[in-house]
Amino acid sequence: MLDNKHLNHFKSIVGVENVKSDKAHLIAYCYDATRERFEPDAVVFPRDEQDVSNILKYCNEHKIIIVPRGAGSCFTGGALPANGGIILSLERHMNQILEIDMENMLGIVQPGVINMDFQKAAEAVGLFYPPDPASEMYCTLGGNVAENAGGMRAAKYGITKDYVVALRAVLPNGEIITAGKKTIKDVAGYNTAGILIASEGTLAVITQITLKLIPKPKLKKTYMGIFPDVTKAMNAVFKSLAAGANPVAMEFLDALVIDALKQKFPDIDLPQNAGGILVGDVDGSSEAEITSQLETLKQSFKDNGSNGFIVAQSDEEADKLWFARKNASPATMVYGTKKLNEDISVPRSKLPEALEEIYKIADKYGLKAPCFGHSGDGNIHVNVMVKDKNNEQEMADGHKAIEEIFQLVVDMGGTLSGEHGIGLSKAPFMNIAFNQAEMELFKSIKKAFDPNNILNPFKMGL
Amino acid sequence: MLDNKHLNHFKSIVGVENVKSDKAHLIAYCYDATRERFEPDAVVFPRDEQDVSNILKYCNEHKIIIVPRGAGSCFTGGALPANGGIILSLERHMNQILEIDMENMLGIVQPGVINMDFQKAAEAVGLFYPPDPASEMYCTLGGNVAENAGGMRAAKYGITKDYVVALRAVLPNGEIITAGKKTIKDVAGYNTAGILIASEGTLAVITQITLKLIPKPKLKKTYMGIFPDVTKAMNAVFKSLAAGANPVAMEFLDALVIDALKQKFPDIDLPQNAGGILVGDVDGSSEAEITSQLETLKQSFKDNGSNGFIVAQSDEEADKLWFARKNASPATMVYGTKKLNEDISVPRSKLPEALEEIYKIADKYGLKAPCFGHSGDGNIHVNVMVKDKNNEQEMADGHKAIEEIFQLVVDMGGTLSGEHGIGLSKAPFMNIAFNQAEMELFKSIKKAFDPNNILNPFKMGL
Numbered sequence: 001m002l003d004n005k006h007l008n009h010f011k012s013i014v015g016v017e018n019v020k021s022d023k024a025h026l027i028a029y030c031y032d033a034t035r036e037r038f039e040p041d042a043v044v045f046p047r048d049e050q051d052v053s054n055i056l057k058y059c060n061e062h063k064i065i066i067v068p069r070g071a072g073s074c075f076t077g078g079a080l081p082a083n084g085g086i087i088l089s090l091e092r093h094m095n096q097i098l099e100i101d102m103e104n105m106l107g108i109v110q111p112g113v114i115n116m117d118f119q120k121a122a123e124a125v126g127l128f129y130p131p132d133p134a135s136e137m138y139c140t141l142g143g144n145v146a147e148n149a150g151g152m153r154a155a156k157y158g159i160t161k162d163y164v165v166a167l168r169a170v171l172p173n174g175e176i177i178t179a180g181k182k183t184i185k186d187v188a189g190y191n192t193a194g195i196l197i198a199s200e201g202t203l204a205v206i207t208q209i210t211l212k213l214i215p216k217p218k219l220k221k222t223y224m225g226i227f228p229d230v231t232k233a234m235n236a237v238f239k240s241l242a243a244g245a246n247p248v249a250m251e252f253l254d255a256l257v258i259d260a261l262k263q264k265f266p267d268i269d270l271p272q273n274a275g276g277i278l279v280g281d282v283d284g285s286s287e288a289e290i291t292s293q294l295e296t297l298k299q300s301f302k303d304n305g306s307n308g309f310i311v312a313q314s315d316e317e318a319d320k321l322w323f324a325r326k327n328a329s330p331a332t333m334v335y336g337t338k339k340l341n342e343d344i345s346v347p348r349s350k351l352p353e354a355l356e357e358i359y360k361i362a363d364k365y366g367l368k369a370p371c372f373g374h375s376g377d378g379n380i381h382v383n384v385m386v387k388d389k390n391n392e393q394e395m396a397d398g399h400k401a402i403e404e405i406f407q408l409v410v411d412m413g414g415t416l417s418g419e420h421g422i423g424l425s426k427a428p429f430m431n432i433a434f435n436q437a438e439m440e441l442f443k444s445i446k447k448a449f450d451p452n453n454i455l456n457p458f459k460m461g462l
Numbered sequence: 463m464l465d466n467k468h469l470n471h472f473k474s475i476v477g478v479e480n481v482k483s484d485k486a487h488l489i490a491y492c493y494d495a496t497r498e499r500f501e502p503d504a505v506v507f508p509r510d511e512q513d514v515s516n517i518l519k520y521c522n523e524h525k526i527i528i529v530p531r532g533a534g535s536c537f538t539g540g541a542l543p544a545n546g547g548i549i550l551s552l553e554r555h556m557n558q559i560l561e562i563d564m565e566n567m568l569g570i571v572q573p574g575v576i577n578m579d580f581q582k583a584a585e586a587v588g589l590f591y592p593p594d595p596a597s598e599m600y601c602t603l604g605g606n607v608a609e610n611a612g613g614m615r616a617a618k619y620g621i622t623k624d625y626v627v628a629l630r631a632v633l634p635n636g637e638i639i640t641a642g643k644k645t646i647k648d649v650a651g652y653n654t655a656g657i658l659i660a661s662e663g664t665l666a667v668i669t670q671i672t673l674k675l676i677p678k679p680k681l682k683k684t685y686m687g688i689f690p691d692v693t694k695a696m697n698a699v700f701k702s703l704a705a706g707a708n709p710v711a712m713e714f715l716d717a718l719v720i721d722a723l724k725q726k727f728p729d730i731d732l733p734q735n736a737g738g739i740l741v742g743d744v745d746g747s748s749e750a751e752i753t754s755q756l757e758t759l760k761q762s763f764k765d766n767g768s769n770g771f772i773v774a775q776s777d778e779e780a781d782k783l784w785f786a787r788k789n790a791s792p793a794t795m796v797y798g799t800k801k802l803n804e805d806i807s808v809p810r811s812k813l814p815e816a817l818e819e820i821y822k823i824a825d826k827y828g829l830k831a832p833c834f835g836h837s838g839d840g841n842i843h844v845n846v847m848v849k850d851k852n853n854e855q856e857m858a859d860g861h862k863a864i865e866e867i868f869q870l871v872v873d874m875g876g877t878l879s880g881e882h883g884i885g886l887s888k889a890p891f892m893n894i895a896f897n898q899a900e901m902e903l904f905k906s907i908k909k910a911f912d913p914n915n916i917l918n919p920f921k922m923g924l
Contacts, residue, residue: 103700103809103810103811104809104811148649148653161656177900178900181875182809183839183841184807185610185881186807187610187877188888188892190661191656192904192907195652195656195907198652199652199653238565238566241567242567246677285706286750289747292747345648346645347566347643347645348566348646349565377645379646413644414644416650418645418646418648421649422650426650433651435639441654441911442651445657446652448903448907448909448910
């Protein structure tokens with residue numbers, strides 16, 4: 001519990017109406033997409049950067065834990081106050097698009113802007129912001145930067161870090177810094193923006209973001225490649241990309257996901273005998289470019305054993321092709337009552353082997369592990385399904401399978417997380433991915449920014 | 463002077479033949495492209511990562527300064543041992559291309575590999591490594607990462623940081639870390655690779671680099687836009703890019719550079735009355751794409767006042783168009799005996815104003831400031847020319863002009879350096895670009911990596 005003295009001080013900074021410690025607010029800000037719950041001691045809604053600075057300075061002096069929070073859509077507990085303290089909620093007031101600079105093709109936003117609102121603002125003037133996490137309708141750009149969010153379009157256009165040009169941020173001591181300029185290139189000083197991206201709110205509170213925009217591609221078409229099994233599909237992923245294909249997205253569904261979709265949506269229009277599917281868009285500035293891209297994909301898929309290639313001829317057809325992928329996550333629930341889902345990532349050439357080994361691990365425990373995700377960038381959403389979440393043995397087996405999968409992936413040169421971050425959920429596995437020197441270095445970096453350990457402490461295994 | 467005890471220890475690590483302290487070696491490793499000279503106490507040539515680790519561990523224990531060095535092509539003194547210590551030269555033994563991974567489109571190299579050798583190895587298998595600093599024939603990839611090198615192709619393809627997928631590095635305490643995996647996405651742990659890039663050898667010694675490769679574009683054409691003055695040319699830069707042009711390079715020459723070229727190369731074939739020139743390449747996968755790109759450029763240049771647009775029809779014609787840009791730097795020497803050259807960068811829309819103000823500053827001191835460079839990404843190579851370098855007043859005026867130009871650029875939202883780094887040369891100007899909190903943060907980061915301050919100390923104003 002936070003002393004009233006502290007609550008009153010926060011009220012003196014941001015106004016009475018922007019400090020909440022009633023039960024309703026504590027519950028409203030106790031969760032994220034992990035479904036774990038930790039109530040904060042209070043929720044504070046800063047109105048601007050100066051409020052953030054004043055709050056951090058005070059908390060630093062009084063060693064009060066602060067957990068910055070956007071929309072709370074994180075899959076790994078990044079914004080959960082697992083050790084108490086206050087939630088610093090950026091989404092209520094600091095949610096303005098400050099500028100769309102068409103001359104320099106940049107957008108300047110506050111951290112609480114919703115990803116999709118920014119995409120729309122860019123598209124309204126013929127520009128394009130590619131990073132599109134699945135939560136794009138509600139996640140915030142501040143959270144996207146803090147987690148280095150990915151999305152479907154990463155295969156061609158990269159991820160959040162590829163679009164961050166500059167940041168303003170408040171350090172735990174309350175000092176305001178800028179990291180980066182409104183320039184394409186900047187090599188003066190350390191790349192502090194680079195280390196703030198994906199730091200999960202543990203180093204500083206981001207208060208302003210300058211994002212690169214690109215011209216909006218004129219044309220787009222949706223394709224689907226059908227394969228007899230997922231191994232052939234996964235081979236086609238890296239071989240088609242190495243052959244020069246450059247699709248916006250190249251997503252995959254495995255046989256278990258395809259079966260799940262058929263069970264959950266009996267009317268779904270999916271090819272018979274599809275044991276693996278690749279689906280995505282290609283884009284470009286001319287019909288010729290699109291046609292050439294589709295030809296490269298079709299030929300390369302065929303060379304790798306595909307038995308069908310569909311191109312949508314209308315928006316309705318495109319929606320139909322995308323339906324399976326967009327409903328893959330809920331469909332997997334046909335296999336159990338609890339999903340242990342992780343977003344491992346491997347070098348693309350290792351995708352076939354990674355999936356085969358994942359299935360073997362799940363088999364060993366008598367579990368199913370339907371997989372889908374961003375194959376175009378090597379990112380697999382693996383779902384270890386527990387049939388009965390009240391069965392302790394089965395839950396324990398599920399967790400053991402996940403740990404083995406992490407070890408497998410790291411041994412293959414992959415990573416614990418392609419886009420969801422470490423937060424609380426993956427913290428116990430950090431020692432699989434990092435040696436002692438690396439963990440010590442992370443702790444030194446944390447200490448350099450936050451010597452009193454007030455900012456989202458103990459996340460990421462630190 | 464380094465105690466013999468230390469020299470003998472280094473010899474015990476790397477072998478007698480890989481430790482040099484004779485005068486010839488001290489002179490050979492005392493310079494870089496700044497033409498300043500500082501002799502090291504010794505030069506050590508590690509054979510592999512383990513040697514680097516052993517050397518750093520020893521130096522850390524004995525507080526011996528180490529300055530890592532690639533080819534010594536830095537423009538800002540990054541590899542100069544201004545405070546003594548040993549040069550750790552990575553170019554003699556650690557210069558192997560370890561792997562070109564075609565399936566994942568990655569290259570893995572040691573730090574001493576020459577940029578162009580890597581470009582050629584990639585192109586030999588149909589792949590492409592875009593970053594092409596002007597020193598590409600002799601600079602090393604380790605130095606490129608340490609400085610976050612740019613180049614002509616940055617306008618379309620970005621800079622070194624956009625291609626670094628993972629690094630191996632040795633910390634000052636001798637511990638070996640990996641930063642990043644062989645994956646497109648990785649959000650586990652802090653982005654230590656992000657902060658090592660552009661850290662100018664002050665945080666760790668990079669021992670292995672994994673670089674992204676892309677499919678080699680099939681076709682390329684060279685264009686030149688002629689303008690009556692540089693202001694119109696600079697307006698055309700950001701307006702054509704905002705209109706959807708996406709040239710590989712968009713380089714510029716101002717009127718002073720054009721005049722200098724005509725003086726130095728009387729036979730040069732440059733359009734009469736050109737007061738500003740834009741030159742570059744466009745590339746693509748089809749003739750249609752190239753034609754469309756060239757049309758966009760031509761129309762946009764015309765809309766912004768160009769009076770000529772040339773497209774090379776052969777490699778010879780392309781070389782002819784590029785000749786002026788490639789010889790711009792030496793040509794400027796017609797204006798003086800000493801060149802004070804800086805590589806400031808501004809938001810592209812500020813290019814016209816930045817150049818006008820730069821000329822005013824130079825005029826005030828009776829100096830000429832011919833400018834050329836990477837307009838496509840806002841990076842200006844400004845050259846304040848001192849007629850007589852032995853004239854102290856004129857030299858002092860030149861330095862005052864440079865300082866005013868830095869202040870101007872920062873006030874415009876730009877940066878001290880687009881690609882050359884800070885090193886020694888720009889260290890005195892860091893306070894123009896960074897506030898006290900930012901400088902304190904840089905120092906904290908330095909200390910987190912290098913508590914004993916042994917690694918390239920006192921660079922970047924730290």
